[in-house]
Amino acid sequence: MSSSSRPLPRPGIDQIKAYVPGQTVEGQGRSIKLSANESALGPSPKAIAAYHDAASRMDRYPDADAFGIRSAIAKRYGLNAARILMGIGSDELLSALVRAYAGAGDEVLYPTATFPMYRIYTLATGAQNVQAADLNYGADIEALLAKVTPRTKVVIIANPNNPTGTYTTKQDLERLRAGLREDILLIIDAAYAEYVEHKDYDSGAALVDATNNTVMTRTFSKIHGMAGMRLGWCYAYEDIIGVVGRIRSPFNVSTPAQAAGIAALADLEFQQRVIDHTRRWRQILAQRLKGYGLSITGSEGNFVNAGFPDAPGRKASDLDGFLRARGISVRPMAMFGLPQHLRITIGKDDEMQTLMEALDAFYTQTPSAA
Ligand SMILES: Cc1ncc(COP(=O)(O)O)c(C=O)c1O
Structure with a gap:
């Protein structure tokens, strides 16, 4: 049989290395998973009760x-439900x-140290990846515009950016949008928006409302804390919603996911508890790591990203191995x-205490x- 007689994937797909999710350590007794930016x-x-009910x-x-959940999101964030897609x-x-x-x-452009799925989605569609150099581990607007x-x-x-924990100001996002051609789609991936506490930050909703070529994902x-339910949404001009709506599966979001999402959105007190817990621990952790001489690139999400020296015994891989031997995965x-960095997700109080020890x-x- 000649090699041309078998189906071949589209060009680009053979360049994809499968995404490796955050791991747990097996067989060490207690296992503490701080490797996937899940919620502590x-x-x-109330979300669990709604899930059971569904x-x-x-x-x-x-x-x-998904009328119910789109309406709930619109109400919670003051958005137009017709511009939301689940x-x-x-x-x-x-x-x-x-x-x-x-x-x-075509080309898809994004910063250098960022979420690896952008590369995979680009290659899967047959387009070229283009990355702009980062500035202080965050998006460099000038560098991005220069690569267009x-x-x-x-x-x-x-x-905020995963993995570096940096954020881009509202003003810089507007500058980026203004510098891009109008026929370029700008995607603002605001997966960690809720954890940011800076006044000059905006999740992207304002820019979406003001333009017809920008989309925010959440x-x-x-x-x-619903990573296992698989539920997300995007906010964009109706035409863009229509385009994505036509290519998604019709029943993509399950009944329990919709029900649990509506209940989760309404539990404001719980959300505040998560935010308070996360902000408290990311500050403690960042201070502690700095005290050991490590550099912190940023901690705007539910994680802290730390840079390590290239010194024998003190590299990122040395600490990673040490923690793994104690059942802790980062x-x-x-x-x-970023080969000399480790990203540590904020866990529960007792998990963070064990990490500190x-x-x-x-x-x-x-x-x-040395
Ligand atoms: C920046 C960023 N975007 C998107 C996602 C994907 O999130 P979801 O679970 O909604 O697919 C993640 C998950 O870690 C992320 O870090």
Whole structure:
């Protein structure tokens, strides 16, 4: 049989290395997973109750229009429900947006140290990845604009950025939009928007309302602790919503996911508890890591990203191995383009205490080879 007699995937797909999700450590007794930016406090009890309640309706297809949850999001954030589309996590929407607006011969542009799925979605659609150099581990607006070519179709910016924890100001986002051609789709991936507390930050909704070529994606996986439900949404001009709506599966978001999402949105007290917990621990953790001489690139999400020296015994891989031996998994950042960094997700109080003790042991009890 000749090799031409078998089906071959589209060009670009063979360049994709499968995404490796955050791992847990097996077989070490207690396992603490701080590697996937999941929520320390889990879902709201009200979301769990709504999920159980929806179980009796699993014989019926879900509401394809997701009217209830779109209305709940619109009310909660003061948005236009007709401009909201739900997805199987924000991942599905990011994938569909890239697929709808870029293809063979086109370019998709984004910063360097950012969410690896942008690369995968771009290659899957047959387009070229173009990355602009970062400034202080965050998006550099001038560098992004300098990389625009006539082939650029989509620009993606994670705000706050995963993995570096940096954020782009509202003013800089507006400058980026103003500097891009009007026929370029700007995607603002605001998966961690709820954790940011800076006055000059905006999730992107204001820019969406003011333009017809910008989209904001959001998720229930982080603040709402519903990563396992796979629920996300995007907000955009109606034409863009119509385009993505035509290529998604009609019943993409399940009945329990819609029901749990509505209940989660309404539990404001729970959301505030998650925000308070996350902000408290990310500050403690960042201070502690700085005290060990590490550099913190940013901590605007539910994680802290730390840079390590290239010194024997004190590299990112040394601490990673030390923590793994104690059942604690954090995220090595090589796949995100930062081989000397580790990203640590904020966990529960007792998990963070255990982490602190392990950090202390690493820096006081293990020798550096220097
Ligand atoms: C920046 C960013 N965008 C999107 C996602 C995907 O989130 P979802 O669970 O909604 O697919 C993640 C998940 O970690 C993320 O970090």
